[in-house]
Amino acid sequence: MNHARWWKSIWPYLAPRLREPLKLLPLAVWERLEEIRLRCRRPLSICGAGWQSWVGEGGEPTSEPGRALVVEQEDIARTVELITCHSLYAWEEELSGGFITLPGGHRVGLVGRALVERGAVRGLKQFSGLNFRLARQVVGAADPILPLILDEQTGLPVSTLIVSPPRCGKTTILRDLARQLSDGAPALRGARFQVGIVDERSELAGCVGGVPQWDVGLQTDVLDGCPKAQGIMMLLRGMSPEVIVTDELGREEDADAVAEAAAAGVVVLASAHAGDLEDLRRRPSLHRLLTGGAFRRAVVLSRRRGPGTVEKVEELGHAGTGL
Amino acid sequence: MWLKVWGSLLVLAAGTAWGMAEARRLSARTRTWRLFASGLSMLETEISYALTSLPAAFQEVARRLPAGAVRSFFAECGALLERGEGTTAGECWRRAVESVLDPAASLKPEDREILLGIGGYLGLSDARDQVRQLRLARERAGERERACREEERQKGRLFCYVGFAFGALIVLVLI
Numbered sequence: 001m002n003h004a005r006w007w008k009s010i011w012p013y014l015a016p017r018l019r020e021p022l023k024l025l026p027l028a029v030w031e032r033l034e035e036i037r038l039r040c041r042r043p044l045s046i047c048g049a050g051w052q053s054w055v056g057e058g059g060e061p062t063s064e065p066g067r068a069l070v071v072e073q074e075d076i077a078r079t080v081e082l083i084t085c086h087s088l089y090a091w092e093e094e095l096s097g098g099f100i101t102l103p104g105g106h107r108v109g110l111v112g113r114a115l116v117e118r119g120a121v122r123g124l125k126q127f128s129g130l131n132f133r134l135a136r137q138v139v140g141a142a143d144p145i146l147p148l149i150l151d152e153q154t155g156l157p158v159s160t161l162i163v164s165p166p167r168c169g170k171t172t173i174l175r176d177l178a179r180q181l182s183d184g185a186p187a188l189r190g191a192r193f194q195v196g197i198v199d200e201r202s203e204l205a206g207c208v209g210g211v212p213q214w215d216v217g218l219q220t221d222v223l224d225g226c227p228k229a230q231g232i233m234m235l236l237r238g239m240s241p242e243v244i245v246t247d248e249l250g251r252e253e254d255a256d257a258v259a260e261a262a263a264a265g266v267v268v269l270a271s272a273h274a275g276d277l278e279d280l281r282r283r284p285s286l287h288r289l290l291t292g293g294a295f296r297r298a299v300v301l302s303r304r305r306g307p308g309t310v311e312k313v314e315e316l317g318h319a320g321t322g323l
Numbered sequence: 324m325w326l327k328v329w330g331s332l333l334v335l336a337a338g339t340a341w342g343m344a345e346a347r348r349l350s351a352r353t354r355t356w357r358l359f360a361s362g363l364s365m366l367e368t369e370i371s372y373a374l375t376s377l378p379a380a381f382q383e384v385a386r387r388l389p390a391g392a393v394r395s396f397f398a399e400c401g402a403l404l405e406r407g408e409g410t411t412a413g414e415c416w417r418r419a420v421e422s423v424l425d426p427a428a429s430l431k432p433e434d435r436e437i438l439l440g441i442g443g444y445l446g447l448s449d450a451r452d453q454v455r456q457l458r459l460a461r462e463r464a465g466e467r468e469r470a471c472r473e474e475e476r477q478k479g480r481l482f483c484y485v486g487f488a489f490g491a492l493i494v495l496v497l498i
Contacts, residue, residue, distance in 0.1 A: 012407045012409075014409075015409060016408070019409070077411075078409065078411060081411050081447070082407075084446070085376045085377065085378065086376070086377040086378065086404055086411070086445070086446040087370075087374075087375075087376040087377045087380075087446050088446055088448060089370055089446070089448065089449050089450040089452075089453050090374040090375070090376055090450075092450065115449070125448070
């Protein structure tokens with residue numbers, strides 16, 4: 001996605017006062033930009049891999065907070081209204097999860113005062129901060145990962161769980177893996193696969209009106225906005241995929257659905273939030289992903305040398321070989 | 324002689340027409356509030372049952388209302404919201420009240436105050452709170468409708484008589 005198209009996909013959601021300074025940011029900054037952070041009565045902040053800067057009123061990046069444009073409560077309220085399409089009531093479930101996904105796959109995290117009912121967060125109000133996490137397609141982002149998910153003997157992909165803390169490039173890599181497996185890549189030696197994506201939060205394919213905005217491959221079917229466990233079963237029944245790609249597993253039923261897919265001979269590529277495999281093993285709902293035999297391999301990522309740095313590859317078992 | 328007769332008839336007709344126009348204006352206000360309360364009820368349904376986004380809910384309400392100022396008002400609200408100029412729902416509501424409803428329905432200052440107050444919370448809270456606010460707004464709209472109906476009953480016919488009587492008085496003075 002080029003700069004203009006990218007900007008076009010987020011500017012309608014920003015308060016008008018913030019649009020111009022951000023639009024005037026130098027192209028070089030836009031190319032490295034990962035997040036735009038709005039905090040009430042604090043300077044407008046932008047950051048990328050290993051850098052952070054404030055934004056001046058004329059769109060100039062500055063290291064001095066005093067010279068930066070200060071985000072007001074009004075800007076936050078207006079931005080929240082635009083993000084929710086003036087309909088906060090329609091986003092209660094997303095707000096209780098702490099973020100909203102915009103068309104194009106950009107994720108907006110929100111903080112404010114939590115509305116708690118019977119011990120559970122029902123939503124948010126009195127918003128005080130927003131974080132626009134900009135989705136981008138990095139063609140070739142999965143080049144170092146693709147050989148790691150292939151079986152040594154057959155050269156075919158195996159079910160793999162990609163594990164990392166946030167902002168390490170899991171989604172970008174999964175998107176590129178889907179594209180490469182679908183369209184073919186040198187590491188696959190001419191093989192191409194029918195790929196199905198279950199995109200619960202519309203972040204992998206960035207569908208708008210059901211049409212993927214990112215290049216996820218010519219042989220890829222996208223089930224958009226569908227809960228993962230249900231979506232995996234729907235794809236298995238209806239689309240006969242060879243590879244299923246999905247993001248951020250975490251619920252008990254996700255592990256069951258992945259095991260079902262693996263048992264059906266389908267390769268599953270998925271991601272999960274965790275610092276490392278030990279963290280994952282300590283979380284009951286995710287522990288089953290490692291021990292249930294659904295995944296054959298786990299790849300742990302960090303951003304030590306930039307997003308997508310491979311820290312560890314671990315064999316988990318013999319199940320989920322697929323294909 | 325005939326000139327005087329025709330002139331007198333014209334003055335009488337003008338006076339009566341003025342009275343009838345005033346009576347019609349009263350009746351239009353009653354109708355506006357009735358349809359407006361009905362529109363709010365539809366909006367409440369769209370928000371509470373279908374969780375329809377506000378711009379789409381406005382358009383849906385406009386589609387279901389009979390042609391007239393209230394329909395145009397809801398349609399204008401929806402169109403302004405969809406324009407994506409970064410305006411809030413409250414601002415769009417205010418603009419639509421001022422540009423569509425006010426000129427068409429001859430709103431009184433108290434009507435305008437109630438209407439503008441409604442726009443201040445639309446879309447800004449959860450469904451439960453939106454429903455509560457819309458019900459309150461609907462009740463207020465219902466009260467305004469009843470007040471306007473009463474005013475229409477009391478003053479409607481009076482305006483017609485006064486118009487005719489005023490015309491007759493001018494005729495007598497001129498003759």
